[in-house]
Amino acid sequence: MKSFFGSPCPYCGEKFAEGDDIVVCPECGTPHHRGCYKEHSACANEEKHSENFEWKGAFVPPVHKTEERTPDSPETVLCFNCRSENPGNSRYCLKCGAPLKEEKPQKDQSKLSFEEFQRERERILTEALGSASFEGVSAKEAAVFVRSNVGYFLPRFAAFSKGAKFDTNFSAFIFSYFYLFYRKMYGLGIAVFIATMILSIPTFLLDFQIIQEQYIEMGMLSRMIWEVPHQDALTVYSIIAGLIIWTIRIGLMMFFNRLYYSKVISTIKNARPSLADKSENVIASFFKRKGGTGIAVPIIFGILIFAAYFVLAGFIVNSEFFILPEISEISKFL
Secondary structure (H helix, E strand, O other): OHHHOOOEOOOOOOEOOOOOOEEEOOOOOOEEEHHHHHHHOOOOOHHHHHHOOOOOOOOOOOOOOOOEEEOOEEEEEEOOOOOOEEEOOOOEOOOOOOEOOOOOOOOOHHHOOHHHHHHHHHHHHHHHOOOOEEOOEEHHHHHHHHOOOHHHHHHHHHHHHOOOOOOOOHHHHHHOHHHHHHOOOHHHHHHHHHHHHHHOHHHHHHHHHHHHHHHHHOOOEOOOOOOOOOHHHHHHHHHHHHHHHHHHHHHHHHHHHHHHHHHHHHHHHHHHHHHOOOOHHHHHHHHHHHOOOOOHHHHHHHHHHHHHHHHHHHHHHOOOOEOOOOHHHHHOOO
16 A cells, blocks of 8 residues: 555544555545544545545556446446456545546437537547647647537548548538628628629519519509519529529538638638737637637628618608508408
């Protein structure tokens, strides 16, 4: 029991010496003379057990592997330091006092919620890629910057660092510039938004023509407010513009991950000189501001698009040709 030499018994105060009969509390690791322990029938630090107290003392844990349960006795834990068996709920070896770092039982993966599954997947992946580096940026730095959906992006970052050129991202395809704003790629997001709005003008004009025709049919307009010119040509332009918009979406689907990877790597590298002498809080604040996700900008642009249709409706309603029919008349078209 040389590991305890120099440490006093918490009951009698005498320092442990070679040949002493020592017993270790299986809950917190506190060593006692066996006689003192039997006399008091409890650990001297029993009141601290509820606080997850661990005895430090002069004991330096020897190098040991994580304990294992013996195959024929699942209620016991085998200490890899001295090879002695301990009760299954012991935190420290009763013989040598080495911590028994028993792994927590794995939670049934089938019972995990989607969020729990994602967090567990990201934790395992970050640990697995802990020593990896993407063009001089560590996996840990990239994970802190990305923050959400790390388990999806890190393997793709690893592939890009080894020469991969593209990868598919269906969220970018479905949500287009909204997804770019969500991932804080504002410059590209605004460019895609402006291009989409310009390309949507022919469709918007044709929709305005159709709405007027429907209002006339319902008796809500006495005549056209504005006859959209060159409707046949606009129809052709609308089809071409639609194909271009779909091409942009497909491009985002194929190259968004690569573009996002480049943004993460360049942002972290460019920030290093200015963050070199900063505190951890300042660095964490920077990563939070520049990285992760943001929902505010996508919501603002969604409201602006929604408001545009209200402006169109207001233009029609405020027209001198608008007629507010009886509810009974409107119900015939519902």
